[in-house]
Amino acid sequence: MRFPGKKLEPVVRRSLEEVFSEEESPLLRYAYGLLGRRELAEEVVQDAFLKLHEHWDEVEIPRAWLFRCVRNLAYNVIRKHKRESLEEKAGEREAALAGPDEELGRMEAVGMVQMLVAEMTERDRTMVQMKYFQGLKYQEIAEQLEMSVGNVGYRLHHLLKDLGERLRKAGINQF
Numbered sequence: 001m002r003f004p005g006k007k008l009e010p011v012v013r014r015s016l017e018e019v020f021s022e023e024e025s026p027l028l029r030y031a032y033g034l035l036g037r038r039e040l041a042e043e044v045v046q047d048a049f050l051k052l053h054e055h056w057d058e059v060e061i062p063r064a065w066l067f068r069c070v071r072n073l074a075y076n077v078i079r080k081h082k083r084e085s086l087e088e089k090a091g092e093r094e095a096a097l098a099g100p101d102e103e104l105g106r107m108e109a110v111g112m113v114q115m116l117v118a119e120m121t122e123r124d125r126t127m128v129q130m131k132y133f134q135g136l137k138y139q140e141i142a143e144q145l146e147m148s149v150g151n152v153g154y155r156l157h158h159l160l161k162d163l164g165e166r167l168r169k170a171g172i173n174q175f
Contacts, residue, residue, distance in 0.1 A: 019062045020049060020150055027070050034074040039137075044073045046138055046153045053154060109172045116166055124159055131156055 014022075024045060031041035048069040052062060059065045117125055127145065130136045138156075142149045 014062070016049075016053060016056060016150065017148070019052070019066075023063055023066055024049075027066055030067060031070050031074055034071065035077060040077055041074075042137060044070055044077060046149075047073055049150060050153050050157050053150065109167070112167060112170055112172055113163070116163055120159070124155070127152065127156060128159060 027045045027048065028041055031044045032038060035041050035044065048066050051069055052059060052066060055065075117128055120128065123145065127141060130141045130144070131138075136144075138149045138152045141147075142152045145152070147155075
């Protein structure tokens with residue numbers, strides 16, 4: 001359909017980086033309102049941006065998609081924490097009854113994780129140590145390694161995915 005005298009402007013799609021810089025703060029506030037914990041809100045928002053990156057070509061309205069994704073991820077976290085709190089008491093009893101075979105299996109799994117992490121490149125190993133041993137946030141890691149926050153999240157996601165696959169191939173399914 002043409003309108004006389006009107007030129008149609010092409011729709012300019014924002015880049016993922018632009019979407020991130022514009023939407024991160026509102027999404028963090030939203031996630032914090034749902035979860036009540038800053039660190040959980042940050043993780044949920046980072047996961048949402050990782051998912052957006054994976055589906056970038058399919059998403060027409062990134063803002064709406066991200067808010068829906070954050071809501072769903074936050075609800076998953078809430079459900080998981082409810083299950084964990086219910087299972088915690090049963091788990092405490094089972095832990096008290098855990099035998100030496102289970103403890104040996106855990107020690108073997110930890111040793112395998114340490115070996116696989118040691119095989120990573122220095123930068124990847126540093127990133128994993130900063131996140132999971134030092135407890136740094138994506139922003140802090142990005143600043144120290146001079147990377148974008150999105151790249152840190154993307155890289156950690158793929159490192160953990162690869163680590164999980166390698167553990168499963170080694171016959172370790174406890175993680």
